[in-house]
Amino acid sequence: MKIFKISLIFILILSGLYFFMTNSLLAEQAGSEDIIIYTKPVKAVSFNHKAHSEDYGISCNICHDKLFQMEASNVEKKGDFNHKSFSKGKYCGACHDGKKGFAMDKQCTRCHIGAKGLNKTGKK
Numbered sequence: 001m002k003i004f005k006i007s008l009i010f011i012l013i014l015s016g017l018y019f020f021m022t023n024s025l026l027a028e029q030a031g032s033e034d035i036i037i038y039t040k041p042v043k044a045v046s047f048n049h050k051a052h053s054e055d056y057g058i059s060c061n062i063c064h065d066k067l068f069q070m071e072a073s074n075v076e077k078k079g080d081f082n083h084k085s086f087s088k089g090k091y092c093g094a095c096h097d098g099k100k101g102f103a104m105d106k107q108c109t110r111c112h113i114g115a116k117g118l119n120k121t122g123k124k
């Protein structure tokens with residue numbers, strides 16, 4: 001009877017450990033792309049996903065799926081990923097209006113890393 005109890009406890013610990021490990025693996029996968037580089041319509045804009053979701057403490061559901069799909073570069077296919085949309089509060093413009101985040105009418109190079117910056121990342 002005692003051996004049965006001990007092995008039951010052992011199994012519980014093991015399955016707890018397994019659950020914990022798969023969970024942290026999933027979390028790691030979710031943040032697999034730390035920095036996303038946009039090249040359309042212009043080369044190149046850098047978006048630090050990790051900084052936005054971790055350092056600035058913005059929760060996932062603020063951006064997903066209202067502003068962005070959970071797929072890197074999906075938004076580039078939409079044809080309206082531009083400043084006209086941003087100024088109407090779409091995509092990055094939902095926050096970068098000078099209130100929640102820095103405004104987009106100056107400090108262009110904080111986002112636009114240009115062709116030189118792109119070459120440094122190795123992504124063409």
Ligand code: HEC
Pocket residue numbers: 029030031032033036047049052053058059060061062063064068069070071072073074075076
């Ligand atoms: C500030 C906005 C923002 C926040 C907060 C945010 N994301 Fe994202 N996420 C994005 C953008 C932008 C993309 C890229 C979408 C695109 O390019 O079309 C993205 C892409 C993704 C992808 C796809 C990555 C890939 O390699 O294809 C996953 C998965 C994801 N986010 C999960 C999350 C999770 C989980 C959280 C919360 C911990 C989160 N995101 C928080 C903006 C955000």
Ligand code: HEC
Pocket residue numbers: 045046047048051052056058062063067091092093094095096100101102110111
């Ligand atoms: C949900 C709100 C939100 C969205 C959407 C968002 N940002 Fe930000 N972003 C912030 C905040 C908050 C900060 C930190 C405060 C600041 O510097 O303005 C920040 C900081 C930044 C910075 C400076 C530091 C860094 O992380 O590299 C850049 C560049 C940036 N954002 C680019 C973008 C781009 C490009 C997009 C669209 C693809 C975007 N952001 C979408 C809220 C947002």
Ligand code: HEC
Pocket residue numbers: 038039040041042043044045081082083084092096103104105106107108109110111112
């Ligand atoms: C908060 C980040 C951010 C800031 C600041 C920013 N941009 Fe952009 N910009 C983007 C994103 C994202 C795109 C679309 C993705 C791409 O073209 O690679 C874009 C696209 C563009 C485009 C092509 C599409 C269009 O709207 O015509 C031009 C031109 C441009 N930006 C110029 C500028 C100039 C000039 C400034 C400074 C006055 C500036 N940007 C500031 C993020 C930013």
